[in-house]
Amino acid sequence: MKMIIAAIKPYKLDEVREALTTIGVRGMMVTEIKGFGTQSGHTEIYRGAEYAVNFVPKMRLEIVVADSMVDTVVDAITTTARTGKIGDGKIFVMDVEKALRVRTGELDDDAL
Amino acid sequence: MKMIIAAIKPYKLDEVREALTTIGVRGMMVTEIKGFGTQSGHTEIYRGAEYAVNFVPKMRLEIVVADSMVDTVVDAITTTARTGKIGDGKIFVMDVEKALRVRTGELDDDAL
Amino acid sequence: MKMIIAAIKPYKLDEVREALTTIGVRGMMVTEIKGFGTQSGHTEIYRGAEYAVNFVPKMRLEIVVADSMVDTVVDAITTTARTGKIGDGKIFVMDVEKALRVRTGELDDDAL
Amino acid sequence: MNTMTKLGGVGAFAASALASLPLWAQEAAGPIKAPDAAAMAGMVDKGDTTWMLVSSALVLLMAIPALGLFYGGLVRTKNMLSVLMQVFMIVSIVAVIWVVYGYSVTFTGGGAFIGGFSKMFLAGVSTGTYAATFSNNVYIPEYAFVVFQMTFACITPGLIVGAFAERIKFWPLMLFAVLWVSVVYFPVAHMVWYWAGPDFLSDNVTDAGYLWAMGALDFAGGTVVHINAGIAGLVGCLVIGKRVGFGKENMAPHSLTMTMVGASLLWVGWFGFNAGSNLEANGLTALAFINTFVATAAAALAWVLIEQLRHGRPSLLGAVTGAVAGLVAITPASGFATPMTSIVLGFVAAPACYFFVSYVKSKVRYDDSLDVFGVHCIGGIVGAIATGIVADPSLGGQGWYDYTVFPAVAGTYDMGAQVITQIKAVAITLIWSGGISFILFKGIDMIFGLRPTAEDERQGLDQTSHGESAYNM
């Protein structure tokens, strides 16, 4: 199994979720993160004191799928999350050695 | 070393933390996440406008342990986090190549 | 490529970010987490009811870099994040099989 | 505060004559016609002065923080400050305008549609000048009247911003507010609320605003404030268009806690708005106060019951929305109805507003972000027309009084005719405000542009228009 980690623009979350469901992804973990990258942040001024906000809000998705599904998932995310503007995000793929469903104890692919 | 990533029901956090401490886990990282899976979310209505909330709040645990401890940890989480109801969560195990304790520079197992 | 995951003290975030930029890191994902470890939490009392807060706020950094850069990055984090006090944090290194830039579709090292 | 409060006035007169008149007046043959300033000074009761100052403070409370929070809690976090800022600065700018020329053009004679410039910069107003109430020979310090009316001018344009919240540029909106109060609010307020006063009208029966003279009843501003602002909001949201992502993205309120605080403070402040509109503190003031209270309670209950029937669950947002609908609807009727008819009015207004907010809006698919039209305009219309009914003495209402004779006497009440008059007043307000607002929005849009870029709108107006974030937690 692989874990696909993706950082995307927050307002793309619902679209991506739907796209993934249609291709059969049955679960994921979503985290609100601060992204740092080429996309620049903004500055805020409070009573003359300037603060540079270097981070941009992003959504971080973690999806564990069977090896066979990795490419489909990566494609699905890429196509839906892409706007062509800087800050669209990244996708990383990592290996998962073991998976388990707490409720049933099912293992690996059955757990997903 | 392995990283054990688990998504559990929020109110199970304290129980799980205690269970893990008793079996000798000395540290972890906990993140509040939005979970998506079989467990369905709920709908909210604001002045007639309906919004489907597809995500369910979960706690995401990351625990890095020596290979020898993986199974004990997975068991501990499974038994304490299990309620038998949909949404109990998942556990994933991934490989960690290197670990370091910032304060001392200790490496790998010593760092945990 | 490797993913470097670090848990550091929140107020060290800006310093670390700068240190990493200077050594050429061009992106990262930052998450506010609750840390559990040797550093003890604190207790809060509300109308006589005591609650032990076992978690300590930490910042979790995820940085994906080319294998060649791993050590430089780990060093940079270690030196900037270190205060010598308990709770400075941990650094973990994991393998990344694939990386992709959503905007362009660039792969692996080019995606970073 | 307008013709229907003639009744108010005389009701008051009847009720508290002994108390409200200085003794020599009582010992004498009755009230004095056209008193001079020196005489007026003896016709001021410090209880009234205190009440008017308290009421003014309460109406400011309605605008800031109440309206700001009620609206702000309903937008997304990224636009919170923009809404608070819009309301706060509209209040500030209009206050200055009011002193410069607003009061003069609204509350001096001259025409049926607009007043004159004789009191610009409050020329001639001093601690020794007085404003008339609705009771013969009862006066209040003119400064108290100026500031009370000022608060109405300050909050009304603030109501409009909810209709196109989350997608408007700051300065163009401020420009709109300045123009709108000048060519819409001041004239309408003059038409409805300007008149010579009970001790002077009889000698100059034409010295009054157009709608006042027509006999329209509007105790505290159903037409002037709510219909006026409500229709302007609808026009604005149509001209500006829908929010990016409207109907697709989740636009749930970022803090219903703040919305509830805002609604509660609106309720509290509204007593100054409605009961304060009697301009003195007597039995009628107490009536307006209790009517405001129970109509609101009834409307909140009605809205919650509708939700229970339609969705099987009552919501806090529904409760507070119903409450505001009730407050809006009772506004024109507060000094005319009885507590029981006020409860009925509340029960009627809630479903009417609910229908527009939850049904019409989604059918027609216009993006009135915070339901300014559905709540203020519809609620205002229901209230304005219902006023013609509940004011009928045969229903225990206060009827109306004839100030063209001195001292004022009760007029004979014709419900049918009154309802027609009310409808006329509503129509005139809708046309006047709707039409001119359209011209203003279009004009400003063409010249300066009303709307930020889609990118800025996505990031949120707090950061892009104001360079701040509401929360850094």
Place this chain on the structure above:
Amino acid sequence: MNTMTKLGGVGAFAASALASLPLWAQEAAGPIKAPDAAAMAGMVDKGDTTWMLVSSALVLLMAIPALGLFYGGLVRTKNMLSVLMQVFMIVSIVAVIWVVYGYSVTFTGGGAFIGGFSKMFLAGVSTGTYAATFSNNVYIPEYAFVVFQMTFACITPGLIVGAFAERIKFWPLMLFAVLWVSVVYFPVAHMVWYWAGPDFLSDNVTDAGYLWAMGALDFAGGTVVHINAGIAGLVGCLVIGKRVGFGKENMAPHSLTMTMVGASLLWVGWFGFNAGSNLEANGLTALAFINTFVATAAAALAWVLIEQLRHGRPSLLGAVTGAVAGLVAITPASGFATPMTSIVLGFVAAPACYFFVSYVKSKVRYDDSLDVFGVHCIGGIVGAIATGIVADPSLGGQGWYDYTVFPAVAGTYDMGAQVITQIKAVAITLIWSGGISFILFKGIDMIFGLRPTAEDERQGLDQTSHGESAYNM
């Protein structure tokens, strides 16, 4: 507002006779017995009318948003809206009931325990009818009295909900509130606060509520409001049972910021509650005002000192809890004590409440979520009994006045006897409210069920009962 305020009344009379009486009354041989409505009209001071309307607004402020925020800030995020909703809708529903029959059964004669139905739907109340105060020949518009008393009826059941917050179904709770005000609040208020008035009692000495006639002193509602609600809360939380996870899971307040805002607004609003209870604006009103201020300050300080001693750290929650304990304790005594004895009372009330909140509760292990019993019932009892002491003229207190003679005269004060009377009044209230509340809770629980499913309780009432979330940030 009840017998002890007889003193208030006459204190006022003594203090401000020249001011509060119309001149002809002064020139004449003194006050007039049993004046008719026309005469009463001349006995109304607009300063009093203004004060009563302001006070009514302040008491509404106490309920919404103040009480809602004070309670809401203490629950977990997932239940915030449910608490706000419960308080908001109880206010709305009770306001309607008050107009329909509440006022009539509470403030008309008929029996020692409950009034009659003659004023249902406020029949006979108009802008020309007046309510008595505690001073001979001083009247206020009846509508002002109706609405002031209404606010008390609206907030009292709202206090109860804190005891079983986070675990109750909405509609069954609303049903409880309706029944509770009808069979507990209205009767108790009638027993303590109904009487013929200073200009009429002497001709009909038995025309008063049971506890009033007994001579119990309760200036602003220690028994009627706080003990009444506090014991009902305890009974409720026992019937309903503990929250899921109580004692195991962290139930820390989700926003002490909101709790502080609520407590502060409670403090501000409480001046209307206590000083407003004098029904007019004179020196005694000012005394009740300052007593309310300093007793609260002293109790906040005392609570913080206790925390410093016990935990080595003072907390904001402790400070505001102490303040509320002080407000509760001074309520019955506010018109009787001196500022100095009020400070002492505050210093005594805080430790008493602290003991129940932080010690007894955890020992006995009942889950009074927001300490309604520990703060309101205990604080109310301390205050009610202490009133018998601080009212003693030998301690500078205001004593009591005898209205059975006309005009009223000071009665001779017997501290021992008065304390006994106070204890009796407390006991009767505890039994009446405790007993009936138990029956109501049990009955509703059996028929409709009071408690949501454990699953719903876990997910939170905001989503499961109301389909909304307090924050979407």
Place this chain on the structure above:
Amino acid sequence: MNTMTKLGGVGAFAASALASLPLWAQEAAGPIKAPDAAAMAGMVDKGDTTWMLVSSALVLLMAIPALGLFYGGLVRTKNMLSVLMQVFMIVSIVAVIWVVYGYSVTFTGGGAFIGGFSKMFLAGVSTGTYAATFSNNVYIPEYAFVVFQMTFACITPGLIVGAFAERIKFWPLMLFAVLWVSVVYFPVAHMVWYWAGPDFLSDNVTDAGYLWAMGALDFAGGTVVHINAGIAGLVGCLVIGKRVGFGKENMAPHSLTMTMVGASLLWVGWFGFNAGSNLEANGLTALAFINTFVATAAAALAWVLIEQLRHGRPSLLGAVTGAVAGLVAITPASGFATPMTSIVLGFVAAPACYFFVSYVKSKVRYDDSLDVFGVHCIGGIVGAIATGIVADPSLGGQGWYDYTVFPAVAGTYDMGAQVITQIKAVAITLIWSGGISFILFKGIDMIFGLRPTAEDERQGLDQTSHGESAYNM
């Protein structure tokens, strides 16, 4: 509330003599000199009493929750409760002190710099004693005066805490507050506001505070409250030093929503502060009210325009900061200026404060966390000096009145001389408060230490000083 309000007094007298005096006084040859308590009782108007009680509630509202929220919203989440706690407890402790000896040493005669102990524990104050206003023969219940003045004493030290927010220990701060009010606030208030009263001064022309006698004009507390607290704040933040991470870490406000709520409630409450300072409810009170309103509006607008010019974007924080600057600046002038000169004053005060807040502070690099010096001290100085200008009758101002003759008469106005006097009063306040505050801070720092450990400061004072968290969401 001090000599300049002599004018106020007589303006009032002129304006409302007929209304404010009992008839027998009118029928007689005019006001009575040195009336006894019985006579005073006939010179009380319940409208005034109501106004003073309402004003007192409004000033408490300014402190809690308004000031707490305005400040608290600007600190980081981890210190929110510490700020709320500091303000809340300062109010509580000072209220107790006020009753014990504060009122006595401030408002009894004895010396030019401090009063006596004759009214300790409010000895001799009762529901039958009265306090003078600025009008001959107009009195209010003494308790109303005691509590109104109490609220001023409660809020003033609370203003100081903003200067060193996020880095002070709780109890040492409380100790400072106790000492500061005792040796700085009470004396300064006595110097500026104590005098024998209009019906008594003529017989004892020296019976007044030092600055009052000097003829300094301060309607509502520019010197006593704002300059006094502002300079103490600056001294405090210099003695205590900068926050850990100051200039390096992001210290953005954690909730501008709360700051806006605080600022709005400050605006609303300030009407009680300024207009309440007239001690009665007449035309001059209304003038002070409207002046307060428009100066604030103008200052908010000015600040926003400056930001637009300097940063190309107006901010909500700028708007509310400007509003508070305007409120501070108009405070001493509120009863002297005209609405138009008030607007000018607002437009002048904003840039002055802006310059210190955004420029001087960053240049000099002192860490006045919440700009107590930049807003309150600078705004206070601008307002105090400008008062000498706007009070000039040739500019429509109210001038000053001479109470050394009976009844009081208008004095001849010399703008140059008055401005000099104003500057003197400012200088004396700066030196007195600055000097003594320095000694107090240094002393407490040496004996108990003012500052928590760097570790505690990093973790935040909420957890380390109070053992709580503001939010658990």
